[in-house]
Amino acid sequence: MTAPEVVSGEVVSTPAATVAPAPPVLTASGLKVAYPTPRGTVVAIDGLDLTIRQREVVGLVGDAGSGKSTTALALMGVVRPPGRILAGSIQFDGRDLLRCREEELRRIRGRDIGIIVQNPRGSLNPMLRIGKQIGNVYRAHNHASPLEARERAVDMLRMVGINDPDRRVKAFAHELSGGMAQRALIAMALSSEPRLLIADEPTSGLDVTIQAQFLDQMWETVQRTHSAILLISQDLGIIANYCDRVLVLHDRRIVEDAPARDFFARPAHPYSQSILGLQRASAGEQAQARRASSAATETLVEVDRLTKHFPIRGTDKVVQAVDTVSFAIGRGETVGLVGESGSGKTTIGRCLLRLEEPTSGEIRYRGQPISGIAQHHLRRFRSKLQIVFQDPYDSLNPRWTIGRILREPLDLHTTLTGRAKRDRARELLDMVGLDPNALDIRPRGLGAGAMQRLNIARALATDPEFIVLDEPTSVLAPSAVVGLIALLQKLQSDLQLSYLFISHDLTTVQYLCHRVAVMYLGQMVELGTVDQVFGSPRHPYAKALLASHLFPDPTRRRVDRHERETLTGEIPSPVDLPRGCYLYGRCPHATETCADAPQALDRQPDGRLVRCWRATAGEIGDSA
Amino acid sequence: MLLRYVTKRLLIGLVQLVVLTVAVFFLIRLLPADPISRFVGLNPSEEAYAQAERSLGLDRPVHVQLLHYLGLAPSQGTGLLQGDLGDSWVSGSPIAQEIGTFLPVTLELITISFFVAFLIAVPVGMLSATRPGGAADRGVFVYSLFAGSQPEFWWGLLFVYLFFFVLGVAPAPLGLLSPMTSEPAVITGFITIDSLLAGRLDVFLEALHHLMLPVATLVFILSGPIIKMVRQNMVRALQSDFVLYARCAGLPARRIAFYALRAAMAPSMTLIGILYGFMLGGAVLVESVFSLGGLGQYAIRSILAFDYPAIQGVVLVITAISLSVYLLLDILHAMIDPRVAY
Numbered sequence: 001m002t003a004p005e006v007v008s009g010e011v012v013s014t015p016a017a018t019v020a021p022a023p024p025v026l027t028a029s030g031l032k033v034a035y036p037t038p039r040g041t042v043v044a045i046d047g048l049d050l051t052i053r054q055r056e057v058v059g060l061v062g063d064a065g066s067g068k069s070t071t072a073l074a075l076m077g078v079v080r081p082p083g084r085i086l087a088g089s090i091q092f093d094g095r096d097l098l099r100c101r102e103e104e105l106r107r108i109r110g111r112d113i114g115i116i117v118q119n120p121r122g123s124l125n126p127m128l129r130i131g132k133q134i135g136n137v138y139r140a141h142n143h144a145s146p147l148e149a150r151e152r153a154v155d156m157l158r159m160v161g162i163n164d165p166d167r168r169v170k171a172f173a174h175e176l177s178g179g180m181a182q183r184a185l186i187a188m189a190l191s192s193e194p195r196l197l198i199a200d201e202p203t204s205g206l207d208v209t210i211q212a213q214f215l216d217q218m219w220e221t222v223q224r225t226h227s228a229i230l231l232i233s234q235d236l237g238i239i240a241n242y243c244d245r246v247l248v249l250h251d252r253r254i255v256e257d258a259p260a261r262d263f264f265a266r267p268a269h270p271y272s273q274s275i276l277g278l279q280r281a282s283a284g285e286q287a288q289a290r291r292a293s294s295a296a297t298e299t300l301v302e303v304d305r306l307t308k309h310f311p312i313r314g315t316d317k318v319v320q321a322v323d324t325v326s327f328a329i330g331r332g333e334t335v336g337l338v339g340e341s342g343s344g345k346t347t348i349g350r351c352l353l354r355l356e357e358p359t360s361g362e363i364r365y366r367g368q369p370i371s372g373i374a375q376h377h378l379r380r381f382r383s384k385l386q387i388v389f390q391d392p393y394d395s396l397n398p399r400w401t402i403g404r405i406l407r408e409p410l411d412l413h414t415t416l417t418g419r420a421k422r423d424r425a426r427e428l429l430d431m432v433g434l435d436p437n438a439l440d441i442r443p444r445g446l447g448a449g450a451m452q453r454l455n456i457a458r459a460l461a462t463d464p465e466f467i468v469l470d471e472p473t474s475v476l477a478p479s480a481v482v483g484l485i486a487l488l489q490k491l492q493s494d495l496q497l498s499y500l501f502i503s504h505d506l507t508t509v510q511y512l513c514h515r516v517a518v519m520y521l522g523q524m525v526e527l528g529t530v531d532q533v534f535g536s537p538r539h540p541y542a543k544a545l546l547a548s549h550l551f552p553d554p555t556r557r558r559v560d561r562h563e564r565e566t567l568t569g570e571i572p573s574p575v576d577l578p579r580g581c582y583l584y585g586r587c588p589h590a591t592e593t594c595a596d597a598p599q600a601l602d603r604q605p606d607g608r609l610v611r612c613w614r615a616t617a618g619e620i621g622d623s624a
Numbered sequence: 625m626l627l628r629y630v631t632k633r634l635l636i637g638l639v640q641l642v643v644l645t646v647a648v649f650f651l652i653r654l655l656p657a658d659p660i661s662r663f664v665g666l667n668p669s670e671e672a673y674a675q676a677e678r679s680l681g682l683d684r685p686v687h688v689q690l691l692h693y694l695g696l697a698p699s700q701g702t703g704l705l706q707g708d709l710g711d712s713w714v715s716g717s718p719i720a721q722e723i724g725t726f727l728p729v730t731l732e733l734i735t736i737s738f739f740v741a742f743l744i745a746v747p748v749g750m751l752s753a754t755r756p757g758g759a760a761d762r763g764v765f766v767y768s769l770f771a772g773s774q775p776e777f778w779w780g781l782l783f784v785y786l787f788f789f790v791l792g793v794a795p796a797p798l799g800l801l802s803p804m805t806s807e808p809a810v811i812t813g814f815i816t817i818d819s820l821l822a823g824r825l826d827v828f829l830e831a832l833h834h835l836m837l838p839v840a841t842l843v844f845i846l847s848g849p850i851i852k853m854v855r856q857n858m859v860r861a862l863q864s865d866f867v868l869y870a871r872c873a874g875l876p877a878r879r880i881a882f883y884a885l886r887a888a889m890a891p892s893m894t895l896i897g898i899l900y901g902f903m904l905g906g907a908v909l910v911e912s913v914f915s916l917g918g919l920g921q922y923a924i925r926s927i928l929a930f931d932y933p934a935i936q937g938v939v940l941v942i943t944a945i946s947l948s949v950y951l952l953l954d955i956l957h958a959m960i961d962p963r964v965a966y
Binding site: 073076078080081102106107108109110111114115117119122123124125126127128136137140141172174185188189 | 862864865873887
């Protein structure tokens with residue numbers, strides 16, 4: 001633990017008033033970094049000041065492109081070429097890092113300041129075994145023979161939680177999963193026990209259950225080695241759960257510096273208030289009222305025992321992507337699909353629009369099976385069911401003007417005149433909160449949030465009744481997420497839209513959805529209202545998933561909880577599935593019976609569905 | 625893993641060799657040329673013509689000729705399968721033996737040239753990559769533009785003029801040894817190696833002296849593309865995330881340079897292989913300028929004489945060597961970069 005005011009738990013006042021602050025490890029002031037480009041110099045950060053104290057976990061938040069990664073590197077005196085540090089000073093250990101000799105700086109990097117970066121696999125040398133790489137870093141700062149360095153590498157890999165480190169030291173970067181590469185990187189960063197660890201989005205690209213494990217481990221490791229951490233993340237959940245203090249980077253400088261609890265309770269800067277908007281709104285009365293009124297009257301889409309297998313080429317095996325999934329979505333209702341990658345969420349969404357043909361099972365739209373719709377009627381059906389994809393950039397043609405992008409669905413599905421189409425396109429832009437006069441520009445320069453709004457406008461062009469939202473917020477900056485969720489909600493109440501909302505971000509799911517289905521390995525393991533599933537999950541997997549999720553609330557920190565609902569081991573391959581319960585082998589509640597007995601979805605007294613006989617029998621208590 | 629990769633590559637190489645052999649066999653016979661009349665002269669009698677056709681074996685159906693050439697028709701005599709490339713129609717001597725005298729000259733010339741070019745190009749490429757736009761980088765740019773824009777025989781002639789005629793530091797462009805020197809016994813066919821094996825240091829040094837200008841010419845031509853390739857790969861490697869991370873981890877500058885060089889060398893290997901294969905036949909102009917009887921000269925002589933077995937033999941040998949070089953470099957590449965063997 002770091003700052004004592006967090007341990008005491010109850011009341012948080014300004015730390016300076018009660019306890020003398022620990023001495024600073026690193027102090028940056030007036031930092032300015034710029035990148036020369038063919039069109040002139042781009043200043044990434046300008047006049048940045050920050051202080052990191054001993055044994056403190058400091059969070060740094062900010063939008064994509066706000067200069068977080070530039071800051072991380074600049075604090076070590078490194079800039080990605082061809083950038084330059086133009087001004088400022090970095091006080092570390094009584095020296096100014098920007099004014100000491102290159103050799104002195106080299107000794108500090110990696111020994112006194114360690115860093116983990118966003119792209120772990122790309123940051124490992126692809127041509128050297130990871131044990132050798134960790135050893136090289138260790139030997140760069142310590143007197144050690146190659147053999148001792150190798151032993152150190154094995155120890156470090158064991159410490160960061162890699163199974164079988166004796167074998168893994170011989171692995172190359174491309175043989176590691178993203179999570180393991182990230183651990184290898186942290187092993188390297190911590191091998192010389194630095195006094196400061198800079199972690200730049202250390203969990204981007206990891207699944208939630210693994211993300212939580214990883215962050216726990218990093219947090220514990222650093223506690224053990226008495227280091228300070230600068231934890232850079234867009235994810236407010238991570239910040240709230242692990243940080244003592246929060247810095248907000250906006251407009252190229254630090255605009256807010258506050259203890260974590262103060263930051264989440266009373267953000268001072270308008271930008272901080274905007275990124276915390278979602279969390280504040282979801283706690284508000286409006287959201288409560290919304291969820292209460294979820295009783296849908298009319299069923300719009302029904303999924304009946306949907307199964308989808310993908311054959312593996314060259315073998316007679318199949319990947320079981322979706323396994324007998326049934327649910328219904330009412331008019332004006334939002335159903336959330338949550339689960340880790342590979343759980344079949346996206347495949348369900350694609351089957352709903354007939355972008356994939358189901359292996360078996362039926363999907364009915366207004367009572368009519370969509371598999372029966374002939375090819376030439378499919379177009380009419382598609383105009384009523386639309387999809388918005390995860391990556392807003394990939395799903396828009398950057399060479400087309402906004403007007404042409406919006407006209408395309410109108411050309412296909414309507415018989416409007418050219419003038420009417422332009423009017424309709426303006427109207428659509430207005431609906432999604434974009435400038436209606438932007439028809440003739442190309443979307444290239446827009447941010448991810450505006451791009452995603454444009455995607456939504458295109459989906460709305462044909463007056464759909466139902467939209468599949470496939471991780472629409474996962475690449476957006478926190479402030480853009482808030483706006484997009486509010487927009488989706490407004491469109492739903494204005495147009496009576498139904499959504500299937502696929503996401504791994506439980507915070508947005510909690511806010512937008514009426515009901516939520518938890519998926520694991522192609523099966524639905526729990527289906528209930530948001531209050532039921534989020535308030536008291538019953539299925540062991542749902543419990544673990546929710547426990548892993550880092551809600552942006554510093555009063556419910558994961559690191560303060562004593563008993564953590566966790567799963568052990570890795571997700572089984574969807575090719576060779578376990579015979580009985582799919583969670584057998586990872587589940588803390590498993591018994592002999594679970595190994596052989598496939599589990600059925602059983603209706604619980606409160607109306608939800610749970611696929612676990614022990615939960616149905618009431619043998620697994622509420623722990624969340 | 626590496627063994628499986630090599631086996632796979634060898635099998636593919638074998639298939640390529642067989643397909644190419646058969647293809648060349650038919651392609652030559654598609655030429656609108658009559659090799660027989662080359663041998664019987666103008667206005668031959670019908671008898672003499674038929675006689676020549678028989679003696680060359682061209683009276684037989686094409687598939688029989690092919691089977692004989694491949695060595696699949698034991699009644700007709702030996703062929704490729706027995707290691708027999710056939711006899712030259714011009715000289716009557718075995719083609720394997722003739723290639724055996726011409727090939728070492730070329731191999732010697734281009735292998736030394738590649739070695740020297742590599743030694744020069746890699747450090748220069750690295751230097752210009754570490755400071756893009758710097759003086760070294762601009763110098764290299766001008767040089768590769770300059771060297772690449774003139775044909776190699778012209779550079780050869782210029783070098784002869786400058787170093788032999790004006791400066792007098794190089795010997796006359798008249799083969800590998802001066803006519804007065806007695807040649808060492810032929811063991812490998814490579815004069816530099818044979819002279820050392822025979823303990824004739826004087827011959828060795830003389831051969832090197834004679835190789836100086838042709839090698840310099842080829843090095844001058846070859847260095848341009850190799851420098852460019854190394855520079856480009858090096859620039860990319862220096863901008864990669866793992867080099868940035870190596871800096872952040874405080875690795876010494878020398879180790880970082882080595883990381884980047886290793887990453888830059890791997891893709892450069894491919895270019896070296898392609899250039900080498902090309903030079904086997906493409907060094908002919910330089911060989912001509914310096915009166916070195918190399919494989920290229922033999923190939924051209926055979927083509928002009930419609931000497932079918934000799935042409936087939938040359939193509940086969942060049943292909944086999946190119947494939948071996950590719951394989952060798954691919955194995956090196958796989959050893960440098962473990963991702964390749966997948």
